[in-house]
Amino acid sequence: MSTGQAAAGWAAATLQPQGYLHWIERQGLAAAIALLVGVSLLSGAAQAAEALGAGRPALRRAQREAQVAEWGERLRYAPLTPDAQRELVRHLQAWADLQSDVEGLPRPLGRQGSAVVAAVQHTVGTPYRWLALWLPYSLMVFALARALGGRASLPAMLAATTLCALPHLLDPLTMLPGFGSLLAPVLLYWGIAIYVRAVQVSHGLGLPQALIAALAPGLAVAVVALGTLAVALVAL
Amino acid sequence: MAARLGGLAQRAMLLEREVYLEAKAAVGTAREGVGFVLTLGLALGVMRAAGAAVAWSAAPESAALRRVLLEAVERAPLLQQINGGDRWAASLASWEPLWRLLAWSAPPPLLALMLMPAAPLGLLAAWLSFGLAGHSLAQRLGGQGRLPGGLHCLALAEAPRAILLVPILSPLWPPLIAAEAWVLTARYQALKAAYGLQGWAAFWATLAAEVVSLAALALVSAAALLALPVWRGAL
Numbered sequence: 001m002s003t004g005q006a007a008a009g010w011a012a013a014t015l016q017p018q019g020y021l022h023w024i025e026r027q028g029l030a031a032a033i034a035l036l037v038g039v040s041l042l043s044g045a046a047q048a049a050e051a052l053g054a055g056r057p058a059l060r061r062a063q064r065e066a067q068v069a070e071w072g073e074r075l076r077y078a079p080l081t082p083d084a085q086r087e088l089v090r091h092l093q094a095w096a097d098l099q100s101d102v103e104g105l106p107r108p109l110g111r112q113g114s115a116v117v118a119a120v121q122h123t124v125g126t127p128y129r130w131l132a133l134w135l136p137y138s139l140m141v142f143a144l145a146r147a148l149g150g151r152a153s154l155p156a157m158l159a160a161t162t163l164c165a166l167p168h169l170l171d172p173l174t175m176l177p178g179f180g181s182l183l184a185p186v187l188l189y190w191g192i193a194i195y196v197r198a199v200q201v202s203h204g205l206g207l208p209q210a211l212i213a214a215l216a217p218g219l220a221v222a223v224v225a226l227g228t229l230a231v232a233l234v235a236l
Numbered sequence: 237m238a239a240r241l242g243g244l245a246q247r248a249m250l251l252e253r254e255v256y257l258e259a260k261a262a263v264g265t266a267r268e269g270v271g272f273v274l275t276l277g278l279a280l281g282v283m284r285a286a287g288a289a290v291a292w293s294a295a296p297e298s299a300a301l302r303r304v305l306l307e308a309v310e311r312a313p314l315l316q317q318i319n320g321g322d323r324w325a326a327s328l329a330s331w332e333p334l335w336r337l338l339a340w341s342a343p344p345p346l347l348a349l350m351l352m353p354a355a356p357l358g359l360l361a362a363w364l365s366f367g368l369a370g371h372s373l374a375q376r377l378g379g380q381g382r383l384p385g386g387l388h389c390l391a392l393a394e395a396p397r398a399i400l401l402v403p404i405l406s407p408l409w410p411p412l413i414a415a416e417a418w419v420l421t422a423r424y425q426a427l428k429a430a431y432g433l434q435g436w437a438a439f440w441a442t443l444a445a446e447v448v449s450l451a452a453l454a455l456v457s458a459a460a461l462l463a464l465p466v467w468r469g470a471l
Contacts (some may be wrong), residue, residue: 029250090313098308105296105304117294121406128405131414139421143439154421155251232314 005031012163012194020160020201029155032162036134037127043171044126048119050175060103064096134161137217141199145213150203160198164191241272241388245395248422256389256429260381269391273363276394277356279401284355286403288348295406298339302329333461358453363387363394365452370427370445377441379431389430393422420446 005027011019023032072089080088107114138161142154152160167190174180174187192215200210240262247255295301309315310325328334343351367387374381396418405411420442427445428438 087313094308094311094313097311098304101304101308102296102301105300107294107296109293114294117290117404121291121294121404124402124404125406125410128399128411128414131399132410132417135414135417135421139417146435154424158251158421 009035009163009166012198013166013190015193015197017197017201020163020198023163024156024159024202027159029159032159036130036162036165039165039168039171040127040130041123043168044123046172046175047126048122051122052115052119061100064100065093068092068096130165134164140217141213144216145199145203145205145210148205148209148213150199150205150209150213152202152204157199157202160202161195163198164195166194167191241268241392242275244392245398248392248395249398249418251421251425253425253429256392256426259389259392259426260385260430262388269363269387270360272391273360273394274356276397277359280359280397281352281355283401283403285345285348285352287405287408288343288351289345290404291406292344292348298335301338302335336461359394359397361456362449362453363391366390366423366445366449369448369452370423370441371431373441373444374427374431374433374437377433377437379427379433379437379441381431386427386430389426390423393419393426396422 004022008019008022008027012023013019068089071092072085075085075088078085109117135158138158141161142150142152142157145152145157150157167187170183170187174183196210196214199205199214200207203210203213205213241259244255244259248259296304306325306329309328310322315322315324340347340351364387367383367390370390371381371383371386374386397415399418400411400415402411423446424438424442427433427441428435431438431441433441
């Protein structure tokens with residue numbers, strides 16, 4: 001990474017407009033996608049290393065059960081009735097059991113070999129998972145931003161919004177014991193702030209319009225998902 | 237011929253509008269677009285076969301996976317509370333197309349080799365179906381351009397599928413979504429350049445052509461999956 005790229009990255013991470021403008025005008029979409037792929041590979045490799053280190057299926061089953069118990073504790077603070085909380089925990093437990101059962105099945109390469117292949121598949125697949133989320137979402141945001149008076153070209157907005165990957169350079173730190181639950185939400189909201197700023201600067205929009213364009217598609221998806229879940233819970 | 241389009245592919249992936257205008261200005265024979273799409277499809281087929289071999293070696297055997305999934309459906313808390321939910325496992329167990337699709341997600345190497353020709357043929361069908369739908373819609377939305385020019389630009393818009401040329405991708409659906417979204421973006425640029433459309437007209441033409449094309453391909457694929465005895469025998 002050149003000094004110019006690093007300076008532009010730091011300016012963008014601290015939400016300064018010149019960082020985004022430099023990235024659009026001087027770096028372009030190729031460098032932007034390289035950034036997204038590089039950061040996601042790092043994040044995927046850290047997760048894969050943690051999964052490999054978790055060891056035998058029996059140990060992973062115990063870890064999943066502990067995770068479900070932790071979710072159950074957190075759900076106690078959610079605005080749900082005790083019955084709904086118990087139902088959700090039962091579903092999470094059933095899902096965790098299914099994951100453990102599938103993981104315990106025999107494979108042609110054996111347990112160790114398969115675990116290594118799965119780790120490589122997870123690492124290499126992470127940039128694709130990020131692209132599959134970022135690109136369709138950004139297309140919706142682009143259409144909405146243009147409808148709200150935005151002026152950016154599609155490649156320019158795409159290049160600027162890839163900068164939301166920058167905070168995830170710190171993803172490996174979330175694997176440290178005790179750090180994950182604190183750091184992960186900070187990195188998530190930092191990334192969202194960079195995304196909103198990128199939409200604002202690249203399109204030349206005001207903050208309210210940029211917020212609507214950047215967040216409305218996500219809110220719409222969340223409302224539909226939560227509505228479906230609420231209808232399902234009421235129907236039961 | 238196809239190499240000329242191949243030379244423009246990298247810039248096409250980066251959504252440069254000028255590269256689609258160059259492709260429109262340099263319309264070659266129909267064989268050029270077909271050659272480019274088939275070459276890309278063949279490379280994807282070979283990589284998919286290699287990837288399937290890797291995925292198969294690390295995946296559980298499909299019959300064992302089927303058994304575990306059906307047991308999970310039987311125990312699923314949600315289905316235990318729905319009237320008739322206890323019959324779901326039996327219904328799913330007898331729904332063969334689902335299990336064929338599951339087996340195809342990590343096919344044995346021999347089957348993966350048999351499926352290899354499907355990639356270039358599928359890509360050719362996707363290109364042509366989108367090209368015809370896109371041409372018709374672009375004309376209706378005020379675009380000016382001929383079908384060969386449109387198909388030439390749209391062949392170039394298939395270039396982002398090159399991101400699938402990695403043999404160890406599993407599960408395949410996130411890369412497929414990423415590639416399809418990227419190709420859709422490139423198709424937007426291609427229709428704009430090939431037919432001289434304005435932004436919103438190109439947007440609606442691309443979106444509608446994608447829906448028409450995907451619906452047509454889904455229908456043909458479903459019919460082939462259910463009807464062709466050779467696939468039933470293979471699985």
